[in-house]
Amino acid sequence: MGDLMPVNEALGRILAEVMPAGAEHVPLMQALGRILARDIYSPMDLPPFDVSSMDGYAVRADDIAEGVRLRVIADVSAGQVLNGSMEAGEVVRIMTGAAIPKGADAVVPVEQTDAVWAGVAGATGPDEVTFRRATKRGDNIRLRGENVMRGQLVLSAGTRLRPQDLGMAASLGMMDVEVSRQPQVVIVSSGDELVTPGEPLPYGSIYESNGVMLAGLVEQWGGRATVLPTAKDEHGAVRAMLQTALALRPDVIVSSAGVSVGAADYIKAVLAELGEVGFWKVNIRPGKPLAYGRVGGVPFFGLPGNPVSAMVTAMVILRPALLQMTGQIDDVQRITAVTGDDIPSDGRQSYVRVTLSREGGQIIARLTGTQSSGALLSMVIADGLLVVPEGVMRLNAGSEAEVLLLRLG
Numbered sequence: 001m002g003d004l005m006p007v008n009e010a011l012g013r014i015l016a017e018v019m020p021a022g023a024e025h026v027p028l029m030q031a032l033g034r035i036l037a038r039d040i041y042s043p044m045d046l047p048p049f050d051v052s053s054m055d056g057y058a059v060r061a062d063d064i065a066e067g068v069r070l071r072v073i074a075d076v077s078a079g080q081v082l083n084g085s086m087e088a089g090e091v092v093r094i095m096t097g098a099a100i101p102k103g104a105d106a107v108v109p110v111e112q113t114d115a116v117w118a119g120v121a122g123a124t125g126p127d128e129v130t131f132r133r134a135t136k137r138g139d140n141i142r143l144r145g146e147n148v149m150r151g152q153l154v155l156s157a158g159t160r161l162r163p164q165d166l167g168m169a170a171s172l173g174m175m176d177v178e179v180s181r182q183p184q185v186v187i188v189s190s191g192d193e194l195v196t197p198g199e200p201l202p203y204g205s206i207y208e209s210n211g212v213m214l215a216g217l218v219e220q221w222g223g224r225a226t227v228l229p230t231a232k233d234e235h236g237a238v239r240a241m242l243q244t245a246l247a248l249r250p251d252v253i254v255s256s257a258g259v260s261v262g263a264a265d266y267i268k269a270v271l272a273e274l275g276e277v278g279f280w281k282v283n284i285r286p287g288k289p290l291a292y293g294r295v296g297g298v299p300f301f302g303l304p305g306n307p308v309s310a311m312v313t314a315m316v317i318l319r320p321a322l323l324q325m326t327g328q329i330d331d332v333q334r335i336t337a338v339t340g341d342d343i344p345s346d347g348r349q350s351y352v353r354v355t356l357s358r359e360g361g362q363i364i365a366r367l368t369g370t371q372s373s374g375a376l377l378s379m380v381i382a383d384g385l386l387v388v389p390e391g392v393m394r395l396n397a398g399s400e401a402e403v404l405l406l407r408l409g
């Protein structure tokens, strides 16, 4: 293992350095997927008043018995309120969502009376109504504060806001929410063989694919990504690329490729010139050559070029940094699975692409076929990454192992 830094140590050093990105207010309509910066305590009770959960009659429960006929004194629809109060022997025709009139303590559904409303639009119904059976106090009433009590914690800081979270905030009358600022991440790549999609592909070249993939990951993790054009494998070009990245005043710079020991690998040298190299070899597979440092005070992640290595190292090393910057709760799901294949390793902490299936009460993890770090299709097929811990040289079929589930969206 020699000069390879253990994954946990590398992470610890990065997390000791990265700063929170700050917070901003955004309108609810723009807050989907953003990370809530503060706990939200309800400023009010929900429902805010005692409310009918049925179409029927607001009554005093003590008045009601089989065959009792009572006078209907008023009509209240949702949004309306009865002026004054209901006396003994009186009932009020009431709709779902309307406030319970003063004096009433139960609602009897219309089906439990002799009234017929269906299809009689705008009808006010009979002036008297006969009840078919007794009722209890509180029947068909949702009490004020039954769903949420004023002062109750409803949404926790660090939550990635989902549609139901936004609906919750709106139900409390909120127009905007305080969310973490999105770290600005500039993504760069270098390689003479890389061609932008849409261009013709000369023999010997490949399409540049890490940019859009890393941008997608960054955005899933709460950042905003800008992808710069690919630089040639020249010292000056790589240097100019990093300077262009810096000029955008990002919170983070991420590059892929150019960090191994090939003749055309300039990232480390340029990083040393413009800033400082923290470390550049981590005990991880795929992805051992992995530079971390700073340029102009900006954290710099030099990921490997092979697409699978770039994605895995981004997940293991970059993601925790972005989560910390945005104060995000780690929502990666980890499960224990049983290996369906023998899985060889080499002592590095390894992230193996697996599919998962449920068989006889167990979750079985099988290799996705090729594990080549260049084969991005293995990532497309995989349900998760199976973790082979540091120091382990082989997992035999039938072993238990931890699997990180890949996000669906």
Ligand code: AMP
Pocket: 189, 190, 191, 193, 194, 206, 207, 208, 209, 210, 211, 256, 257, 258, 259, 260, 262, 304, 305, 306, 307, 374
């Ligand atoms: P390198 O780290 O520059 O030696 O690159 C390792 C491998 O990853 C090579 O096969 C490259 O062609 C490939 N590679 C590097 N950058 C990219 C990229 N942006 N998109 C797709 N493949 C890449």
Ligand code: MG
Pocket: 190, 191, 192, 257, 258, 264, 305
């Ligand atoms: Mg290269």
